[in-house]
Amino acid sequence: MNLVVMKFGGTSVEDPAAIGRTAAIVAGRVAMGKSPVVVVSAMAKVTDQLLRAAESASQGDRTGALAISSRLRGRHRDTAVALVPQTEEQKALLKHIDEKFDALDEVLRGLAAILELTPRISDLIVSFGERISSQIVAAAFRDKGINAVHVDAREIIITDSQFQKAIPQDEIIDKKVPEKLLPLVSEGKVPVMGGFIASNEAGLTTTLGRGGSDFTGAIVGGALSAEAIEIWTDVDGIMTTDPRVCPDALRVKVISFEEAAELAYFGAKVLHPATILPAVRKNIPVLVLNSRNAACEGTRIISLAPHCNSPFKCIAVKKKLSIIDVVASRMLMTHGYLRQIFEVFDKHKCAVDMVSTSEVSVSLTVDSNSKLPEIAADLSKLADVKYEGKKALVCMVGEDIRGQNGIAAQVFNAIRHVNVRMISQGASEINMSFMIEEDDADEAVRSLHAAFFQNPDPAIFDVEARKQVPVNN
Ligand code: ADP
Ligand code: ASP
Numbered sequence: 001m002n003l004v005v006m007k008f009g010g011t012s013v014e015d016p017a018a019i020g021r022t023a024a025i026v027a028g029r030v031a032m033g034k035s036p037v038v039v040v041s042a043m044a045k046v047t048d049q050l051l052r053a054a055e056s057a058s059q060g061d062r063t064g065a066l067a068i069s070s071r072l073r074g075r076h077r078d079t080a081v082a083l084v085p086q087t088e089e090q091k092a093l094l095k096h097i098d099e100k101f102d103a104l105d106e107v108l109r110g111l112a113a114i115l116e117l118t119p120r121i122s123d124l125i126v127s128f129g130e131r132i133s134s135q136i137v138a139a140a141f142r143d144k145g146i147n148a149v150h151v152d153a154r155e156i157i158i159t160d161s162q163f164q165k166a167i168p169q170d171e172i173i174d175k176k177v178p179e180k181l182l183p184l185v186s187e188g189k190v191p192v193m194g195g196f197i198a199s200n201e202a203g204l205t206t207t208l209g210r211g212g213s214d215f216t217g218a219i220v221g222g223a224l225s226a227e228a229i230e231i232w233t234d235v236d237g238i239m240t241t242d243p244r245v246c247p248d249a250l251r252v253k254v255i256s257f258e259e260a261a262e263l264a265y266f267g268a269k270v271l272h273p274a275t276i277l278p279a280v281r282k283n284i285p286v287l288v289l290n291s292r293n294a295a296c297e298g299t300r301i302i303s304l305a306p307h308c309n310s311p312f313k314c315i316a317v318k319k320k321l322s323i324i325d326v327v328a329s330r331m332l333m334t335h336g337y338l339r340q341i342f343e344v345f346d347k348h349k350c351a352v353d354m355v356s357t358s359e360v361s362v363s364l365t366v367d368s369n370s371k372l373p374e375i376a377a378d379l380s381k382l383a384d385v386k387y388e389g390k391k392a393l394v395c396m397v398g399e400d401i402r403g404q405n406g407i408a409a410q411v412f413n414a415i416r417h418v419n420v421r422m423i424s425q426g427a428s429e430i431n432m433s434f435m436i437e438e439d440d441a442d443e444a445v446r447s448l449h450a451a452f453f454q455n456p457d458p459a460i461f462d463v464e465a466r467k468q469v470p471v472n473n
């Protein structure tokens, strides 16, 4: 069947021109004899705006919340009109958009009366972004001759009830996704569904966490045993670091699942951290591609990447972290003490990124600032606790870092002017990370990039692109 799951991010569906490019890319795959299943995000920035509307309504600012919704309604209607000129189809699409925004306004009015924003209501509100964008994209595809059919992701992506970060129920999904999608594909149709949104077994709307459309793409690809999962975004692929921070960043042509997972987990926004799991399960290659530059071959994520002569493949940064120091000289080495500390984090469902212990203290880093006061209160029953925000974790990823003599010295020499708080060399052998002040992060990344990507291995990195960059001086 040559099934390919194609996920398009917010910038790939941000306006009529972007949706037009996306349609051309999908039509190209169909012409190649592929059977695409398309997963789309909300139009760029819509999720943020919906969250702002929810926040305003919950603070009693009903007018402000409805004004945001009204602007969004206008943007979606304008996009629909530009993309679907035929009267009947356009009328049906506009009716659909209006119905969705009417429903959203009702929720916002209710929220402005109740003044309490629960994770469940938040998920319901943000879900409108993907619910509406996927309808517009499906209609636009049909207008361009693609035999597209809209599918409500919430019927097939079933999760638990952890709103805002729901966990997919693989067994149910593995049954529902093929049951729903394969008959459509075998009739020559192209299913188009929203990413990020799902529902629990009771049918309530949930979401997979910010950036979760990548995860939906991978879940669907896994459930269908697709031949590839394509993540279409606004950069040429996985780059050696965030190109917004370091314009010198190079495209990584090929990377292993393991390396990509580390990168995503440690902050490279280009991929949602859970995306790799369903692909690994079925050994399905993941491709990261640029919808603005479809001719570029992107990044191929595969189980075993070829050997790389450069020590590192990428530098990722996770910002907005906090560091917690737990100091208890008497108890540190006593049996069960660390377990007690971790139980506190577990109780608050707070993931710990990095841990280091000394004779008298344990330092941990977490990315959940809002829960910190409660966590600190619980920890203070065990020991003295201090915490500090505005930290960043820099993570250098590359195969066999441990095998390279003197690599740590080279890393810290490159950023000798920066104060490093915590260091960890991951048990996975492919990651070396350290914690610094958030304000130093961008500069540190640029220094590290300059030090380690001077002579990149042309088998792994797109060095040609660097040669083509015009020099402006
Ligand atoms: P989408 O809306 O398509 O899901 P995202 O904004 O979530 O796109 O992710 C793409 C962005 O990720 C890029 O524009 C880039 O700024 C950022 N990014 C961070 N680290 C990297 C990296 N190592 N390689 C490529 N992009 C990165
Ligand atoms: N729209 C969601 C977000 O902005 C999901 C996604 O784009 O992947 O987080």
Ligand code: MG
Pocket: 009, 211, 214, 269, 270, 271, 272
């Ligand atoms: Mg994303």
